[in-house]
Amino acid sequence: MMKDMPTTVKTWISCFKFADDGTILITHENLQTCYQLAQQVCDHLTTWCVKNKLVINCDINKTEAIILKTKALSNDIRIPDLIINKKCIRYVKSTKVLGVIIDESLCFKDHAEQKLKECNRKWGMIIRTTNRNHGLNVRSLCLLLKTIILTKLHYASPLWLENNLGTFKSFWNKVIMKISGATLNPNRALVEMTVQLPPLHVQLEIITVKFLCKALSDRDFVTSTLLQVDGSLYKEFFSQLLAIKKFLTYKQACKENKNEIQGALRSVNLIDFTQSDEVSHWYNNSEISKYQQKIWMEDIIRKYSFGSSSDTNAKCYEIASYILQRDKIMSTSSSLFNHSTTKKEDSHMLDYIHSNSLLFGHCRAAVNKDPSEDSCPFCHASQDTAYHQLLECHELKDNTFHLLTSELYLATQQAGTPYENYAAEIIFPNSPHIQQLFINRIQFLISQHDFIDSLPHHSKDDDLNNTKYRAV
Numbered sequence: 001m002m003k004d005m006p007t008t009v010k011t012w013i014s015c016f017k018f019a020d021d022g023t024i025l026i027t028h029e030n031l032q033t034c035y036q037l038a039q040q041v042c043d044h045l046t047t048w049c050v051k052n053k054l055v056i057n058c059d060i061n062k063t064e065a066i067i068l069k070t071k072a073l074s075n076d077i078r079i080p081d082l083i084i085n086k087k088c089i090r091y092v093k094s095t096k097v098l099g100v101i102i103d104e105s106l107c108f109k110d111h112a113e114q115k116l117k118e119c120n121r122k123w124g125m126i127i128r129t130t131n132r133n134h135g136l137n138v139r140s141l142c143l144l145l146k147t148i149i150l151t152k153l154h155y156a157s158p159l160w161l162e163n164n165l166g167t168f169k170s171f172w173n174k175v176i177m178k179i180s181g182a183t184l185n186p187n188r189a190l191v192e193m194t195v196q197l198p199p200l201h202v203q204l205e206i207i208t209v210k211f212l213c214k215a216l217s218d219r220d221f222v223t224s225t226l227l228q229v230d231g232s233l234y235k236e237f238f239s240q241l242l243a244i245k246k247f248l249t250y251k252q253a254c255k256e257n258k259n260e261i262q263g264a265l266r267s268v269n270l271i272d273f274t275q276s277d278e279v280s281h282w283y284n285n286s287e288i289s290k291y292q293q294k295i296w297m298e299d300i301i302r303k304y305s306f307g308s309s310s311d312t313n314a315k316c317y318e319i320a321s322y323i324l325q326r327d328k329i330m331s332t333s334s335s336l337f338n339h340s341t342t343k344k345e346d347s348h349m350l351d352y353i354h355s356n357s358l359l360f361g362h363c364r365a366a367v368n369k370d371p372s373e374d375s376c377p378f379c380h381a382s383q384d385t386a387y388h389q390l391l392e393c394h395e396l397k398d399n400t401f402h403l404l405t406s407e408l409y410l411a412t413q414q415a416g417t418p419y420e421n422y423a424a425e426i427i428f429p430n431s432p433h434i435q436q437l438f439i440n441r442i443q444f445l446i447s448q449h450d451f452i453d454s455l456p457h458h459s460k461d462d463d464l465n466n467t468k469y470r471a472v
Contacts, residue, residue: 004048009040023097031067035079038065042084049085058087064095069104100156108160112167119149119171123178130343132181138195138337138346141179150203158208158240165201172200181347184363186354187312189300193319194353194427195337196330202296205243206288212244216281247291251283289329297324312355315423322417322424336426336435349442353423355386359449377452387420389445396448400441407434 005013012034014025024041028034049056056063065082082089094103094110101111126144130136136144153161153168173188180191192199198206215222229237300320304313323330337346351357358364361384365374376384378395389396391405411431412419425431426438 005044006040009037009044012037013041018098021098031079035082038082042082042089046085056084058084058089060090061096063089064092065089066092066095066102066104068102068106098156100160108164109167111160112164115152116167116171118152119168122148122152123171123175127178130178132183132347133344135343137339137341137343138179138350139335139339139341142195142197142337145175145179145197153200154203154207157204158211161200161204162239165204168200180350180354181343182350182354182356183358184356184367186350186356187316189303190312190316190319190354190423191350193300193316193323194350194423196332196335198292198296199299202292202299205295206292208240208243209247209291210283210288212240213247213281213283216244246295247283248281250291250294251287254287286329289331293330294324297321315355315421318417318421319424319427322415322421323428326428328428330428334428336438341439344446345439345442348446349439352386352390352442352445353426357386360384360386360389378448387422390441391422396445398444400437400444404434404437404441407431407437 012026012028014027016023016025026034026038026041028037045056048054063084067079081091094101096102101108101114103110123145126141126148127135130141176188176191176197177185179195179197180186182191189199212226215226230241297320300316301324304317304320328334336349341349348359351359356363358367361374361376361382365371374384375382376388376393376395378389379393381388381393391401391408408422408425409419411425411429411434412421415425415430417424425434429435
């Protein structure tokens, strides 16, 4: 069909086809001229279909026309309907092309809202039988999240997701809360690091890098379009181009064994796609995983680098710095969570990492606004925290305590990190046994909390301060 198109029309149109789906794009500075060109295309299409004994389905949702408006275009302008085979083609404010809803302002808000509804529905089905103590464990929830929900969000995400990340903020918070099993709001960045789930903006940057690397390597129509966008003054896709330039600069710095990679990243704007060879655009899983971990940890360090009154934020900063210094990639093999643990065990493990749970006295005192609840339920020491119950409480010292503390002391000495920052070693261990020792310790602590909860409730007249329950 395009071969028979008049030359005067070919200059202004682009034709895109996939399977039985076709899209014709017509661009012109003048809207009236654009309409005239579109009608010429429709007339040519009608003649071509009659000649080849084909019928165009002009029904709603089958053949539609949309005007992609600019800021200079007035809403008062009215143009006639397009005619194909004596049938009117209606103008729409949004239309779906290969699964992506395109609106006339190209903000993709409708597409984001539809994806949000789909994600909420599917996530609701996944967690229907899961709560803090029962149901799917962390490993299973993360696996289902990645395969069922994130695959939907990642589809064509370099095109539409960046300007709509705020739409998914509440949804992502709910996901992190459900996976963590927390009853109070934990530090989201700390939970994400623990369960190895990068935030959505980091995932988007990696998907963009992978797509643009492929686009530059294929040397086809998409490659030429990308080069034109990079050379133009229109910076609508500036962040996407910056992402691929940062990755190529980082890759080149690693290849040259530069000690100061951060200094090399300052020259990202000097990257010229036309001068780089095809091989430099290739990547493997190890390179992309290491780069993702780097930008993720740097983002956390940037967020908490100015200091904070919160101990959790300081802990998050220390863990991110620790992981960034290590020449090791996060993987499922180094994950704290495995298929054999229960949801209750996973929830308690995360409680003792993010430290924001009613299991600990300082949280109970803050929530109930009662300083008297600040004590440990086992030894009645004041200022009860996750660190106290895990590594200090003399009423909870058993074999799991001695094995964990000795292994943790050796690991922190070897890594050069403070002993108090045990969460960094648990999340990203130096020792291959320390995570299992931590799990054993948590299982023991769960049994002690269950024992306390099983005791009959005492009235205010009971002298609880004189009663201690030794670990069993």
